[in-house]
Amino acid sequence: MDSSRVAALRWSALLVCTLLSVQARAEDPKPTPENTITVQLAEPVKPQTFARPLKFFLVDVIDRSGNAQPMMVFKPRGGIFLDRTPVEITRAGLETCLKSANMLAADRDSADFLLTIYLFNFGLSDSSMDFFGKVEFAAMLKNPKTAKSQQVAASGTSIAGVAIRKKNIQKNIQEDIERAFSDALRNLLRGAKLRDAVAALDSPANLAPAPARSSAAPAATDKPLF
């Protein structure tokens, strides 16, 4: 008698758990055109000028955030989603900025420096009071001629006020992430860290014009091989 009661209790508990999990799965927000935002730069960030005109080639953007749902930036109230992955947004933003200053190389061979971006954070950071937008990445700068590389970290933050209406929440989050993204790109492209990295990696032969060679003492490379 008692064992049948216990079994019934167990079965009912299992049923409740199953129902709850089904409900929770049903509550998981899904991207729709209404809750999807487009994050893009309002205007391209103008990179700093270097000692000589340089061309950069964006090799890859790698997501290192460890976020299972990188496109979902806000979970409550039916969720808010990005229209593209943070990797695509970052690539497009960086290429636009470099292209606007004529610093984007067409291919790897014509580039003075290769850029690989490791994306650590893209979206909102935890904050109960307001929307705290944060974009954080590291750029690996590599000189293809010398194969030497150096890492440059960049980050951008922005704060936007909370809202009650879903439409306003969406607008605030979009503006917040756009500002943080623009700030991060500005931090990279106009930062002293990039200037120092370029100065350290740029080969001296490219920096200064090659001195005139005297005919009496030809350089070792000029000697015939055979």
Place this chain on the structure above:
Amino acid sequence: MKIMALGTLATALLFATPAIAKDTVPQFKSVEAKHFPRAEGVELSPAFSDYLYAELRAELTKAKLFGQVIGEDEVVDEADAPKSLVIVGTIMEYKKGSVVKDALIGFGAGMRSLKVDANVSRRSNQQNLTAIHVHVKVSPRWDEKVMARFAAKNIVKQLKDSLKAEAKTS
């Protein structure tokens, strides 16, 4: 005739007011706020420094004292350096406070407190323009981010007052 003259005067005033408001040129071309490091023994969440930095930038933008608020370690043209400021600071002290003391005693007992020291200098010659000391006290029930907001507001207010005083003397 009088009515017409008064009407003309009112119209002229209406058009002149926005023009006067637009003519205010910022005293400095740019300002750069740095992340404030913590002094030894200050236990705050890792995100606090980022939050204080973001709040400080937001408040500096709102203050409209500067042409632009530039990012940390951003390159500035040498010509603009004399009209560019740098804000560096340290979080000197943080007391977590006590909810029990706040509830039982009140009158400021058990409040959460934060002390921040900042220096504002000119970029070109590192001339120290003003030293800022901020002491913020909030309820221990409030989020530490509220403290960051109050601290940022206080820093910008003191900076604004000091720059105004300097402008008057010069």
